[in-house]
Each structure stands twice: as structure tokens, then as C-alpha cells.
Amino acid sequence: MAWYINAVFYELYVRAFADSNADGHGDLTGLRQKLDYLQWLGVDCVWLLPINPSPLKDDGYDVASYYGIHPHYGLMEDFQITVEEIHRRGMRVIIDLVLNHTSDQHPWFQEARRSKDSAFRDFYVWSSTPDKYQGVPLIFPGVETSNWAYDELTGEYYWHRFYHSQPDLNYDNPQVRAAMLDVVRFWLDLGVDGFRVDAVPYLFEREGTLCESLPETHTFIKEIRKVIDTDYPEAVLLAEACMPPDDLLPYFGQGDEFHLCFHFPVMPRLYLALATGDRSSVVNILDQTPPLPTGGQWATFLRNHDEFNLWLVTPEEREYLWDIYAPLPEQRIFTGIRRRLAPLLNNDPRKIALMHSLLFTLPGTPVLYYGDEIGMGDDVSLPDRNGVRTPMQWNNTANAGFSGAKTLYAPVISDPVFGYQQVSVQAQQADVNSLVHQVREFIMARKRLPVLGSGALEWLGDLPKQALCFWRKSDNQQVLALHNLAAEPLHVQLPESVILHDVFTGETVSGSVVLDVYGYRWFTATP
Ligand code: GLC
Numbered sequence: 001m002a003w004y005i006n007a008v009f010y011e012l013y014v015r016a017f018a019d020s021n022a023d024g025h026g027d028l029t030g031l032r033q034k035l036d037y038l039q040w041l042g043v044d045c046v047w048l049l050p051i052n053p054s055p056l057k058d059d060g061y062d063v064a065s066y067y068g069i070h071p072h073y074g075l076m077e078d079f080q081i082t083v084e085e086i087h088r089r090g091m092r093v094i095i096d097l098v099l100n101h102t103s104d105q106h107p108w109f110q111e112a113r114r115s116k117d118s119a120f121r122d123f124y125v126w127s128s129t130p131d132k133y134q135g136v137p138l139i140f141p142g143v144e145t146s147n148w149a150y151d152e153l154t155g156e157y158y159w160h161r162f163y164h165s166q167p168d169l170n171y172d173n174p175q176v177r178a179a180m181l182d183v184v185r186f187w188l189d190l191g192v193d194g195f196r197v198d199a200v201p202y203l204f205e206r207e208g209t210l211c212e213s214l215p216e217t218h219t220f221i222k223e224i225r226k227v228i229d230t231d232y233p234e235a236v237l238l239a240e241a242c243m244p245p246d247d248l249l250p251y252f253g254q255g256d257e258f259h260l261c262f263h264f265p266v267m268p269r270l271y272l273a274l275a276t277g278d279r280s281s282v283v284n285i286l287d288q289t290p291p292l293p294t295g296g297q298w299a300t301f302l303r304n305h306d307e308f309n310l311w312l313v314t315p316e317e318r319e320y321l322w323d324i325y326a327p328l329p330e331q332r333i334f335t336g337i338r339r340r341l342a343p344l345l346n347n348d349p350r351k352i353a354l355m356h357s358l359l360f361t362l363p364g365t366p367v368l369y370y371g372d373e374i375g376m377g378d379d380v381s382l383p384d385r386n387g388v389r390t391p392m393q394w395n396n397t398a399n400a401g402f403s404g405a406k407t408l409y410a411p412v413i414s415d416p417v418f419g420y421q422q423v424s425v426q427a428q429q430a431d432v433n434s435l436v437h438q439v440r441e442f443i444m445a446r447k448r449l450p451v452l453g454s455g456a457l458e459w460l461g462d463l464p465k466q467a468l469c470f471w472r473k474s475d476n477q478q479v480l481a482l483h484n485l486a487a488e489p490l491h492v493q494l495p496e497s498v499i500l501h502d503v504f505t506g507e508t509v510s511g512s513v514v515l516d517v518y519g520y521r522w523f524t525a526t527p
Contacts, residue, residue, distance in 0.1 A: 003092070004236050004259060004365055005297050006453025007044035008443050011304060012370040013059075014051055014073045016410075017392050019403030025072035026391070026402070026409075028082045034394075035085055037425060041373065041436070042443035045092040047196050047238075049305060051079070052098075055105050057165045059305075059389065061096070061198060062103035066183040072409075083191040094238065095187060097195035099180055100202045101166040109167050113153050125159035125170045125205060133159070136211045140334055161202045161211075171203045177220055184224055185231075194228075194236035197221075197258070200251065201241050213243070218250060221257045229256075236260060238299055242311055245289040252296040263289070263298040263364055265312040270302070270358055271344070272317060274351060274518075275324045277486040279468040281317075286362070286457060297453075300364035302355055303372055306385055307336030308344070330380045340388050342375035347417060350518035353438055354483060357520040360442045361472065361481035363457050373439040374428050377418020379411065386410055395426035445503050445522065451477035466490060467515075478525040479503070484515035491515075498525040 018030030028051075038046060050060030053068045060070065069079050086093045102109055111120040130148035138144055139161055148157040149164035159168045169176050184195070201212040203220060221237075228235050238260040239251050248261045269281040292298070308325070310318045318335070325344050326337040337344070345351040352375060359366045371392055379387040391412045394401030400412040400420030412420055428434035446452050455472035463469055466486035472479045480500060484490040493512045494500060500509050500523035513521060 001450070001454060002259070002295055002297075003234070004045070006446070006450045007092075007365055008042060008446065009045045009047050009094075009299065009365060009367040010038060010041070010043040010370065011047040011049065011301075011367055012392075013049045013305060013389055015059075016389055016402075017370065018394070019391075019405060019408075022404035023072065024403055024405035024408045027072060028069070028074040028078035032082050032085050034392075035089055035091075039089045039091060041440050042447065043091060043368075045094060045193065046086060047367065048093065048095045050096045050098060055103055055165070057103070058163055059385075061098055062101075062105075062163070062166050063098050064103045064105040065107070067186060080190060087191065092193035094194040094196055094236065095192050096198055097184065097187075098198045099169070100199040101160065101162060101168045104165045104167055108169075113151050113158075116154050116156070122173045123170055123176055124167045126154075126156045127159070128156055130157045132207060133205055133211055136161075136205075142334065159205060161199070168202065168205075171216065171220060177223070181223065181227060184227055188228070188232045188235055193234065194238065194259075196238045196240060198240050200239045200258075201243070213241070213247065213250070218253065218257060221251070222253060225253070225256050225258075238262070242309060244312060245285070249290050249292070252293050255293040255295050259295060260297050260299045260365060262367075263300050264309065266298075266300055266362070266364070267302065268308070268310055268313050268317070268321060270355060271308075271325060272313070272321060273468060273485055274345075274355065275321070278465045279485060280465065282358075282362075282468060283459060289363075298364035299367050300359060300362065301367040301369065302359055303341045303344075303369050303388070304367070305369065305389060307333045307338050309334075309336045311335055328380070333385065338378070338380060338385050338387055340376055340378040341369070341372040342418065343377050347375065348518070349435065350516070352435060354485075354518045354520055356439060356442055357481070357522070358468065358483060360446050361452055361470075361479070361522065363472075365453065366446075368439070373436050374423055374425055375418070375435045376423060377413045377415060379413055382410060393420040393424045395424045396421050400424060401426070441504065449477060449479055449503070449524070450474075451479050455479070460492075460495070463492065464490070467492060480523040480525055481520070482513070482515055482523075483520045484518060487517050489514050489516055490519070498527055500525055 015026045017026045018034050019026045020029035051069055051073055052063045053065045053070050054060045054062050069076055108120050108123045111118050112124050136147055150157050160166050204214045204216040205211040206214055236259040239258040242264045251258050251261050265285050269285050273279050273282045326332045331339055379390055390410050391402035428436040451472045451474045455474040458471040460469040468483040468485055482492055491514050503522040
């Protein structure tokens with residue numbers, strides 16, 4: 001079984017994790033000092049948000065050089081040591097691969113915009129009018145008004161799907177494709193175990209289309225995959241492509257494109273099910289989820305570094321989710337919500353546990369977002385999505401133990417509920433009933449139950465709508481996971497002719513069980 005099928009990923013932002021040299025920015029040395037924590041938690045693979053040199057207008061997703069490390073984070077040697085230290089602990093590491101665009105500070109773009117005759121002009125997508133590719137949606141509505149930006153220097157427009165400081169690369173140019181394959185090899189040679197590939201659908205543009213998921217994109221992804229299969233067979237490609245599962249299926253190819261794709265639409269439906277006390281949206285989306293080619297796996301998550309994205313729900317569901325989970329205008333951004341997991345759930349420990357239980361038992365490889373395992377808060381007074389990217393809260397000393405600097409890249413959360421004075425790794429490690437211990441227990445249980453990584457999903461029938469109850473089954477293991485989405489206890493009749501053992505308490509049960517308000521239970525079954 002490929003390692004990523006039953007792994008737990010942990011997404012972190014080097015800048016936010018730990019600052020070793022008191023300059024106010026987290027760095028790779030700081031990360032190395034915290035690897036024991038990640039190992040203790042049970043993380044299998046660390047995903048680092050962009051670490052390349054960047055003006056940080058989009059937190060590193062605006063790459064100014066693919067071949068370096070941002071000076072705040074350390075030297076290339078730091079990166080190499082960090083990779084070695086991660087591997088020494090039996091963990092792996094993937095990094096972001098930002099294919100679609102660069103920063104406007106990247107030398108390629110600086111050179112391209114110098115003149116229409118520049119040798120690098122064709123690295124980007126230019127037009128004398130902003131009329132091409134009409135109808136292509138805006139990804140950052142409210143901030144950008146067009147996918148074209150006018151360049152004063154040469155009097156032409158360049159194409160950008162994200163901020164105008166992120167010009168799209170021109171994948172029709174074979175030099176661009178070759179350059180990015182070199183980038184892929186460079187980081188794999190340094191020992192990374194793969195990539196979270198950013199903004200995958202947008203690589204090519206064609207008139208008369210939405211410029212998304214074009215056949216040419218698949219051809220190029222296959223080229224990347226070939227490099228991996230030929231020379232780095234253990235490495236993985238994880239796609240960020242925010243689409244319904246049917247549209248994502250092609251990104252697995254015949255097992256010759258991505259190993260993993262984020263299953264975006266599950267996430268908002270988990271929150272919807274919890275808010276309505278009705279499982280149907282989760283059941284529907286998973287019933288619509290096609291089987292994957294061998295070696296393919298979904299990646300699932302409760303929150304990430306971006307807004308809680310509401311693209312893939314109906315307009316009515318979107319309004320409902322906004323009303324429930326982002327009642328204040330400042331909690332909303334783009335087509336989504338800029339809040340963290342614990343505040344979204346009113347810091348209700350029962351709901352936080354329930355959502356984690358779903359994450360760890362439904363199909364897919366779970367991806368945790370740093371800080372959510374201790375229930376960190378957010379700060380909506382910060383611009384953009386920065387409010388969910390504040391410093392990790394290690395202990396209750398100044399700056400949450402994140403840094404010895406006077407000024408930090410962003411303030412630590414210090415409000416009365418979510419502040420580091422209350423919420424920190426140290427405080428929770430000392431309390432066996434804390435969230436971090438609970439998350440760790442889920443992770444440890446999952447490691448003992450490989451069926452949760454690869455088993456088939458089967459709903460437990462004939463239950464009231466607040467019951468989200470299902471089997472995960474493989475040839476040699478069966479797990480029954482019960483979840484109560486409602487604020488009243490729930491009586492569940494258990495299947496007959498099996499003996500069920502509670503995964504966490506060892507208790508043997510039969511007949512029926514009563515789930516607490518927002519309760520969950522996991523059982524292994526012996527026929
Ligand atoms: C992805 C990233 C997001 C970034 C965008 C542009 O969606 O997750 O943070 O802004 O790509 O690179």
C-alpha cells in the first residue's frame with residue numbers, strides 16, 4: 001500500500017511556526033526545534049506553504065525565484081538539514097509547487113515586461129486588448145476587477161488569474177514547461193517527498209473556454225508524473241483543484257497524473273450537516289464521488305490557510321453557511337469565510353471533536369492545518385486571509401513562545417477565549433483531556449486501522465437524519481463509525497451478528513447505543 005493512502009498530513013506555514021533568531025518571522029531552524037512535537041502528534045507528512053523568495057503579496061504564492069529560500073526562513077542549507085531531520089524522524093515533507101504564475105518581481109517577468117522583443121516576453125500571456133477570454137471567472141472578486149492587467153512599460157495587457165502582482169506563466173511556451181520540470185527535479189533532488197501543486201486547473205488559456213482544466217493541462221501534468229515515476233517513485237503529487245469530484249477524476253488520469261486531489265466539496269458539507277443536523281449533503285456528495293484508479297486517494301481537510309471556500313455549494317447553501325458561520329461582514333472574504341476551525345464551531349469542544357472524528361473516519365487522507373489541533377483562534381482585523389495565519393501558540397509566555405522579537409510578522413492571538421494565555425501546545429500537552437490529546441488519539445487509532453485509509457464506505461441504513469453512521473470495510477478489517485449531528489442524544493440500533501469493540505475504551509457492545517449530544521463512537525467489528 002502506497003504510504004500516502006493511510007497518512008496524516010500537517011500543513012504549516014514556516015513564517016508562523018517558530019522563530020529561532022528573534023527577527024519576528026518563523027524560520028526553518030525554528031521548525032526543526034518543533035519537529036519532536038509533530039512526531040509526538042503522529043504526523044506522517046509535513047506540507048510547507050511556499051518557502052521561496054517572494055515579496056509576500058500573496059504569502060509566498062507569488063514566487064520571485066524557484067531556486068531559493070526566502071531569506072527570513074534561512075539558507076538552502078537550513079532547508080537541507082530540515083528535510084534530513086524530518087526524514088530521520090520517519091516523517092516526510094512536501095512543499096508547494098506554484099506552477100500557474102510567478103510574482104511580478106520574478107526576473108522572468110521583469111525581463112518579459114522590459115520590451116515586446118524580450119527573449120522572455122513569451123514566458124507570460126500578453127494581449128494588446130483586454131478582450132480575450134471573456135467570461136473567465138474572477139478568483140479574487142472584490143479585489144481584482146479583471147483577469148487582465150495593463151502594463152505601462154510596453155502598453156499591453158498581461159493575464160493573471162490571481163492578484164495582478166501574479167502574472168500567469170504561458171504554458172504554451174515549451175521553455176516554460178521545461179523550466180518548471182527543472183524546478184520539479186531540483187526540489188526532488190534535495191529530498192522533498194513531493195508537492196502540493198497550486199492552482200492546477202489554470203495553466204492554459206483557450207478562446208471560447210473557461211480556461212480551466214484544458215486537455216493541455218493534463219498532458220503537462222502527465223509529464224511531471226513521468227519524471228516522478230521514473231526517478232522519484234516514492235514522491236507524491238497532491239492537486240489543489242477546487243472542483244466537484246466528477247471533474248476532478250480526470251486529474252488522477254489512469255493513475256498517471258495526481259496521486260492525491262483535495263476533495264473540496266466535502267468540507268463545506270460537513271459544516272452544513274452539523275448546522276442543520278442533517279447528514280444528507282455529506283451522503284449525497286460522497287455517493288456522487290467516483291471510485292479512483294488504483295493508487296489514487298482523496299485528501300480531506302476541515303480548514304486550511306485560505307478562506308473557507310463556498311464555491312461548490314448552491315447559492316442558498318452559501319447564504320445559509322455565511323449566515324451561520326460568518327454572521328459579521330468582516331468574517332467574509334471573496335466567496336468564503338476567513339475564520340479558523342474552533343471559532344467557526346463556537347469553540348464547542350463537542351463539535352470540534354465530532355468534526356475531527358468525521359475527518360479521520362470518512363474516506364481520504366486527512367490534512368490538518370497547524371494550530372487547529374489546539375483550537376487556535378483567528379484575527380479578522382488583519383487583511384486578506386492573514387487572520388488565519390497568525391503565530392503558532394506554543395506556551396503562555398510573551399509572544400506565545402513563538403518568538404523573542406519585539407515586533408512579529410503578525411500579532412499573536414491574545415483575546416480572552418483563544419489567546420495564548422489560555423490556548424497553547426504546552427498547556428494542552430499537560431492536560432490529557434485537551435484537544436491536542438484527542439487529535440493525537442484519533443491519529444494513533446487511525447494508524448492501527450488501515451481500513452480507514454483504504455476501505456470501502458458503506459452507510460448504515462435506516463437511521464434518523466441526524467445520524468451520520470457508516471462502515472469502512474476492507475477484506476481484513478471493519479470499522480463502524482457513529483456520529484450524532486444533533487443537540488439531543490441519539491439512539492442507534494447496532495447491526496446484528498457482529499461483535500463490536502469500542503476503539504478507544506475497548507468496551508464490547510451489542511444491541512444499541514446512545515450517542516451523546518454531538519457524540520461519536522468508533523467500533524471494530526468481529527463477525
Ligand atoms: C492557491 C493558494 C492561495 C493562493 C492562490 C494563488 O489557491 O492556496 O493561498 O492565493 O493559490 O497562488
